Amino acid sequence: MIAERIKYFTEALPQGVKLVAVSKFRPVEELQQAYDAGQRIFAESRPLEFAAKVQALPSDIQWHFIGHLQTNKLKYVLPHAALIHSVDSMHLVEAIEKYALANNLKVNILLEVHVGQEETKDGFTPQELLVTDWSRFCDPSSPVHICGLMGMASHTDNRERIEKDFSLMQSLFAKFKQVYPQMSSFTELSIGMSDDWDIAVRHGATMVRIGSSIFIG
Numbered sequence: 238m239i240a241e242r243i244k245y246f247t248e249a250l251p252q253g254v255k256l257v258a259v260s261k262f263r264p265v266e267e268l269q270q271a272y273d274a275g276q277r278i279f280a281e282s283r284p285l286e287f288a289a290k291v292q293a294l295p296s297d298i299q300w301h302f303i304g305h306l307q308t309n310k311l312k313y314v315l316p317h318a319a320l321i322h323s324v325d326s327m328h329l330v331e332a333i334e335k336y337a338l339a340n341n342l343k344v345n346i347l348l349e350v351h352v353g354q355e356e357t358k359d360g361f362t363p364q365e366l367l368v369t370d371w372s373r374f375c376d377p378s379s380p381v382h383i384c385g386l387m388g389m390a391s392h393t394d395n396r397e398r399i400e401k402d403f404s405l406m407q408s409l410f411a412k413f414k415q416v417y418p419q420m421s422s423f424t425e426l427s428i429g430m431s432d433d434w435d436i437a438v439r440h441g442a443t444m445v446r447i448g449s450s451i452f453i454g
């Protein structure tokens with residue numbers, strides 16, 4: 238049951254690795270069960286579902302957003318999100334900045350990097366990530382805080398391939414830190430899901446995003 242799986246991950250994850258419970262498409266009752274078992278970080282991938290669950294569940298939950306975010310849906314997500322993992326383009330970064338300024342919000346984001354082999358995945362390429370000038374986000378008064386990187390491994394059973402993808406994420410994370418040592422918000426590496434979280438932990442994950450292993454099984 239859900240409570241046992243929350244307990245399993247809480248014990249299996251090393252200190253300093255946060256469990257993000259991916260509750261997309263699951264009914265509120267199941268989230269409540271996870272909450273009652275002590276889980277406080279939940280992640281959703283659809284703006285309207287996100288907004289509805291925020292209203293329906295206890296107010297001390299830390300809500301994360303992990304889905305593709307269209308700029309016309311920011312109003313459903315930004316006021317309630319503790320962290321947006323899936324910021325996948327400069328266009329979206331700029332729209333979030335504009336919204337945050339206009340609404341007097343501080344928004345915490347991760348930059349999504351495309352490291353998997355799939356063609357269609359959103360995200361910055363490693364090259365784009367490293368050539369872009371992010372220095373304005375070092376200013377603590379910036380309305381947007383870049384809190385780290387998010388990545389998904391290739392969709393494959395090949396553990397070596399996954400290892401490579403996460404290893405690249407780990408080195409991009411280190412490189413970015415080196416280039417922007419003044420960016421004090423930059424601390425999180427969100428990699429790892431139900432099938433590959435153990436590999437992610439070995440490559441420096443500070444957050445793992447677990448859905449099916451908590452809510453189905």
Ligand SMILES: *Cc1c(COP(=O)(O)O)cnc(C)c1O
Pocket residue numbers: 259261282303304430431432446447448449450
């Ligand atoms: C659905 C989803 C997850 C969780 O995947 P599971 O394999 O169910 O653990 C993690 N990250 C993102 C971005 C997702 O969309």
